[in-house]
Amino acid sequence: MKKLKRILALTVAALTAAASLAACSNNGTASSSQAASSQGTNSTASGGAKEIYFLNFKPEIADVYKDIAADYEKETGVKVNVVTAASGTYEQTLKSEIAKSDAPTIFQINGPVGYETWKDYCADLKDSELYSHLMDKSLAVTSGDGVYGIPYVVEGYGIIYNNAIMKKYFALSDKAASVSSADQINNFATLKSVVEDMTKHKKDLGIDGVFASTSLASGEDWRWQTHLLNLPMYYEFKDGDQDANTVVTGLAAKEITFKYADNYKNIFDLYLNNSATKPGLLGSKSVDDSMAEFALGKAAMVQNGNWAWAQISGVSGNVVKADDIKFMPIYTGVKGEENQGLCIGTENYFCINSKVSADKQKASEDFLNWLYTSDKGKDYVTNKLGFIAAFDSFSDSERPDDPLAKEVTTWMAKKDIKTVPWTFECFPSQDYKNNVGAALLEYAQGSKKWDDVKSVVVSDWKTEKAKS
């Protein structure tokens, strides 16, 4: 009896421990919007695949895809299963879904680095019709001769400002700034003088701080460790060759010097010191918090992209009018930045799973093509999904009408203004970004010096690059 007890105890110990091991590989949460089972729907002899599976990245527009799928099935008889990964869990979901026998036929990657992970699963889309419509072919994810990821949306980010508050400031009799409206701000020095003077007049303007909180809670720091860091990296990679594709240069760079570190510090300090929240408390702030501050008129500016409009207008008690919401490029004090535009690019690339049957691949291509070239599909893209599409099948009038998307198009069309590509696509890994974010948090809290942040940016680049 005693021996049995002992064996039992050991087994229990081992199993409980093993439960943790099993649990580790089981964290993908997918919310299936339609039943994902597909028994008996394999391709029929003549008609090609009758069912495809699209793993959607953007939870905020999951419902729209459901309607699209329904319409598409009505028109063509091909069923599109749309499954949406919960926010921030796309990689996890994809990793578990793709191992299934009924794997996603359309999925997306976030750029060349994502391609590195998924290259065994990406079909060559060089001959696809969708690729032929792509306006800027250099945006696609390519390798050798092949095209493996097609960008489907153009997005832009910068400093969003509430012009109502800015007007109020420029109307003040004792303002110290030399300019008289927000659109005259075209370099860091001017921005700084305006912002700091606004902070002095905080009470008159009725704001808590010029900038909404620099959200640095874990998982909420992408605006700084990815988007803001884009600018110094862009300038660094551009230095060698003015016309070079900075993403390509960045991908090849085994090491970086973070030459424009001081410029990053300029703008980051400006955010911190003129914020609605004390720097020490930023570790608990989320992006939602800071968008809410902006929407409620407690802050005049916030760094974010055109996707933020839905978020701003969705805050209850929102006081920001669509006419007052404007974009300004992120100025960091680099020479010649008067001509710098918004950061424009995308992190959304369609890929077609090369390991599913040829029929399914074809059906998936057809679906994407329908969505981006047929009138019905285009209507969905422009008006429901709100995408600024990257394809020539869209005319100038077929642009989303939300104010920030309009601003992006305006900025793109400006003469003499050079947009900044999303160089951060070459950042070595998610871990790299997280480490930088953590260092920034510690810097904001005062427990790290700026030099420590700099060394994290430089040394982690090297170690993370070495892994791939």
Added chain:
Amino acid sequence: MQKVLKKYVAFFTFPTLLAFIIAFLAPFLMGVYLSFTEFTAVTDSKWVGIENYIKAFTSGGDFLNSLWFTTKFTVISVISINLLAFLLALLLTRGVRWTNGFRTVFFMPNLIGGIVLGYIWQLIINGILYQSGVTLTTDPKYGFWGLVVLMNWQMIGYMMIIYIAGIQNVPTELRDAAAVDGATPIQELFHVTVPMVMPSITICLFLTLTNSFKLFDQNLALTAGAPGKQSEMLALNIYNTFYGSIHSEGIGQAKAVIFFLLVTVIAFIQLRLTRSREVEN
């Protein structure tokens, strides 16, 4: 009787066995296999030998840091949870008024999921820390003690119930005999009650030890490792390794296997130690 049992053994064990193999044994063996490979999706992998195990320790010192953090956390929370739970159990077996009400209230936190608990405590602790201008992420020690408090709050009630059951099972004759022999309450506690509830202590130590060591959701929700990775425990470290960098799924898997061995060894040693002190009834 034996014969009948033997006849139906397959019938009774088969469903559970099948579930066990599908949901547990197979993934487990697959996990061990995958720790020796490089993979993106679990279905196709490339054998790389023990490279992942070497990388687990060499690529960044995070793993050892979180091992140390986890160990500290486990030691402190195992001691505090068991002491407090035992004390509560002693109090609530004395026939105080509202005994059942108290038992229920103390047990309730155990019914709330880890993620929810983590967020609730994050709000509470941040609310308090705001007063002095800091947050949970300012210093890893806040995260550490936050986790200890959280874990105590969650586990004490459960352990208390187990201890109460143990204490109620101590035969009254033994206590009476001790009292007649002139034992003080303290002597009675250490020489009669504690030895008699040793089986409960074994269970409670085992549960708290393994649960503290494997803590994941509470850690993720409360601090997610911030600042830096200084409050990152082992399970979270494994998770972050798996999804954080390119081509490091295998390393994460290797860490998970090491983790499994560690928990098993520790739990086994603990069981051996406390079992040997149990009194046979």
